[in-house]
Amino acid sequence: MIPELFRKIALKKMRAGFVTVLPVLLSLPAAAATFGTVVVIGGHASDIALDEQRSRLYIANFAGRRIDVMSTTDNTLRTPISMTTVGESGSLALSPDGRYLLVTNYADCPATTPGPCTSLTSSATPQLTILDLQANLRTVFPIPQPATATTTPRVPLAVEFGAGSQALLLTSSAIFLVDPQSASFVQLPNPQVTVTSTALPVPFADFPPQILQASSGVSGDGQTIFVLAQGTQPQAATGTTPATPGNQLLLSYNIPSGFISAISITSAPALGPRVVSANFDGSAVLAGWSLLSQYGLVAQFPYPTGVLNLGGHAWDYSRNLIYAQVPTGGPGDPPVLHVLDSDNLTVRERIQLPENLGGRSVLSSDLNTLYAISDSGVTVLPVGSLASAHRVSTREEQVLFQATSCDNSSIAGTLNVADLSGGHTDFTLSVPTGTKGVTFSQLSGTTPAQIAIHVDPTAFHTLTGTAVVPVTIQSDGSIGIPNTVRLLINTKDPDQRGLIHNLPGTIVDLAADPSRGRVYALRQDRNQVLVMDGRTFGPLASLRTGNTPTKMAFTRDGHFMIVGNDNSQIANVYDLDTLQPSQPIVFPGGHYPHSIAVSNSTMFAIVRNAGAPAGLIDQIDFANRVATQLDTLGIYINNVPPDSILAASPSGNSIFTAMSNGTVLLYDDTYGAFEASRKDLTSLAGAYAAISDDFFMAGGQLFNRSLVPIGGLPNTSAASSILISGNTFVTVNADSPPAPGVVERVSTASALRHIRSIEAPEAKGILATPAVGQIGQTILPFLQTMAPSNNGGVLYLSISGFTELPAGFDQPLPVPIIRRLVNSADGGTVAPGSLITITGSGLAPTTDSAQGLPLPKALGEICATANNVALPLIQVSSDQIDAQLPYEVTGAANLVIDAPGGKSAAFHFTAPATAVAVFQSGQAGDFSGLPLIYRAINNQLVDFTNPIHPDDTLFIIATGLGQTSPAAVSGAAAPSDPIEAALALPTVTLGSAALDVQAAGLVPGMVGIYQINAVVPHSIPSGSQVALNIQQNTTSKTFMVRVVNP
């Protein structure tokens, strides 16, 4: 009732020329925050023009047959401009000097039934109204009959000014240049166009974009005018050769040169929303849902509905962003503004709108305010202040929890919830009903908040794999839509091999570049290639792709990477030496490259075809960066399922094609012929490879050179991946996630060895998730998710990112043997909290280091306990482990290491309450092995050239000072407030002089490292070898230092 009541009031006020601003209404019900202010005009806007000189927005009110005027100062409606013409107010244009406002009327194009406007009544006269805003004059001009048209109506559909003095006027049968000063209409001879619109009357609930079906836009520099319209068959520029038939027409008029071009576009669905936006220099244009540039369709919205009157967009060329609402047609499909990168339509943010946009949007000249036609009239969006608007987000995209066989205590993780504007905004977290074993320190609160998450590993212990728990974030105060966060909970048995590398996102392809020491991962949801160091897997760079990248390929010389995209009609090319983009490969219209293979003399691409057939094989001319459709594939028809896959053999002599319908195809590069094709199977999916020129594999099936199936690889399901490794292959299977994967080294006939991996590999069923807004997702049934690692091992994409298997991962492992346990500072006695070093053999199957704090209790596939308390681990290798002795371990104790090779024998040791040990790892100038004793005055190590002076404050860095107050937590970073002080204060002497020990406690932010602050007295003897003694309880350490007085 309230909305209805409001509507009546609003209409009443509007008729009286008063203000109607929707947020008053929106504040009544409890709803999520939205971005923008709706100004209700009453009726439906068909076009807008911004008059910044007069602080006005002119709104063509189509059915209302008037121009509504909105003040941009306070977003209120002022007295409208009534139109005296018969037809509806269709399109507006304001001259760049602000003097003339041109208004088209939609003429009088009657039809007995709804349909295209094909003829005018004899009395109808299409007109253009020229309003002189300076002289306050109104002149109405009939639109001339086109020179070549006879019965074709000349209904005006769009009028637009650029930076010139003449406006471009598109009618249904001709294009004119209109000079408002002289009131002259000059028809452009070419191109001759036939543009359709909808005849009136129309059924209820039809809107101006559905009637006009035309819209115009201008480049940022004002030099190029674009018009998108519904055109049936434009003629080529010569007027003699018919151009390619199309159902839409994109006109581009360059003002300085006077050149106009027409591009015919066939699309399904139609290019809706019927809006056109351009970049600054007019070299790229977003027409409906497709982004066009000199390379053709470089990106498109992945899920367009084609509805003409829903949505809109504008190009912010100063920020390289596009603000767009392009509905997905999904369930509910609320009005959401996408903030997108302007080169490939990568979704950066999703913003909640108060209502659907529905037509043209105009940015203010400072690009800070966006005026957009919307359902109720106009929505004003202060995009320049978007950064300061409340938008709740999380720092982490996913949080990984890894349980160990050494520790059943809860695993802690952290989720940081923040408002990107830096503000304080409410939020709530939720997990699916029935989720057990996961607790949050708070489920609601105000940003910024650091949420502590605890996972009870016993609740997931039976998985021996990785479970995914989605965390949904909601906020009433946030205009941004927070993304869902994944909690990844991994439990494993000691025999499960591999190290998980946490890499969020939809990773659809993985490739190694051993010669450059790199690994490439294709992240589809962000449209980028992640370039990582091949040993540390740290990020090196990211390369921007087209929209929804699907596969990577490499030229034979390894110089270039080629990436196919499912929502771009180009394949991206990158120079791998410079990691810079190279000129892309342009595909024929409607062809979206999926999979690319490179042989010695040619390149092929499987493309999704917008027309029929649904899939094709194109040949790539790499030198000219262009692809062409093959008429036939030798003796075969060029018709393949679009989700087929190509693989070149290692020699480059063969290209193998596997199709989801079970068909296989072989191209022999030596003879340049598609020489074999068979279909002995009903379907194929999963792993694929051109193993050699004689053997090929797809979906676990082996094929010979004639593509005859010769057998199946054992235990290789459709969801597996394969890696060629010498004369054998390594395969990985996903049994039934979240159960672990099975990794096998196999020959062509039998499994040689197999092991269980720490988590399951990626598979189509895991990668495919519900679509989020206009973030593309195209998961092909064929996967190649394994790559060799730089250290001789294997990488494979897995649930949490990717899993690293060390070299010789399937070799038998020795049982670990512990030989020595000392503190890491001086090799002496250990105490609770000490940093310790364990030496021995077979301690860990791989080398690994902790990546952050708190320290993990499992690292490099091993864990260790002392008196059954898990040790926080710093780094592990086969012969040495660096760790912290837990504070709980004191007195006589047993140390045990649990590794894939088995459990070590217990190592007995004794840990007194304290055992101070100063680190002796200092190095300065010509000296090494220096004790870590620093002079505060210059923060440098004490040595012969930096002697101790009277009144110096010394910082002594040590371990083994035992328990603290407040009690320290094993493996966790020590806090700075309060300082965790040693329970037993040490004494420090220099020669015979006692130093004033001011503090002794854990160094904030560090684990197991203590600092003793001591002040040297004013009166001390000089000497080049003076004894500095540190004593705590019964342990003392002495160092000879140089003292200079004064």
Place this chain on the structure above:
Amino acid sequence: MIKIGGTVKRFKRIYIYAALLGPLAAAASGQEWYAGAIGGFGYAPSLTVTSPSGSANTGLSNSYALGAYLGEEMYNRWGGEVRYLYRQSDLKLESGGTSVHFAGHNNLINGDFLYHFRPRESTVRPFIAFGAGMEFLTGTGAESASQPLGKFAALTNTRETLPAGDVGAGVKANFRKSWQFRAEVRDYISPAPHKVIAAAPGTSLTGWLNDIIVTGSIGYRW
């Protein structure tokens, strides 16, 4: 630094007292007094630090010197004077193409006998001088744990007092009635420092530190 400055101030105070008392004494005895200001340049040959693995040169860098003197010619050819010099003397340590410089200075105060080869009335009077005194060598640079060549010696921010003898020769030239110009060279000889320039354990720094300072001065006689 404050303490070092204090030392300089004390010396200045001594000279002020001497300047006040000098004329009275001269008037009483009829002997000739003189005082003047000095400017010059010091050159100090390097000392050698030796270690089993090699050697390094160390010592004072060449630089300017400023000072003053007050003297009395008690006899026709013999005189005596007290002489103060501030010698800018950064410390240096050099070996194998690597060199380290460390800010420092030296305060020298000496009492000397002068023998003139011509009588007092002569316009030009060559002379020789010898005497003894003290050097106050101070290192003022910033110490560093990673000072290069630290295996040979450490250049240290501290001060050190050294006995110093000096010998020299020069010439006085009288002009107008009471003014005098002097040019001379002195060699200040002291033991090698061991604190400001500290030899590293296992190395040795021995010998005498010669600081040869050439000066010119303007004086007034009464």
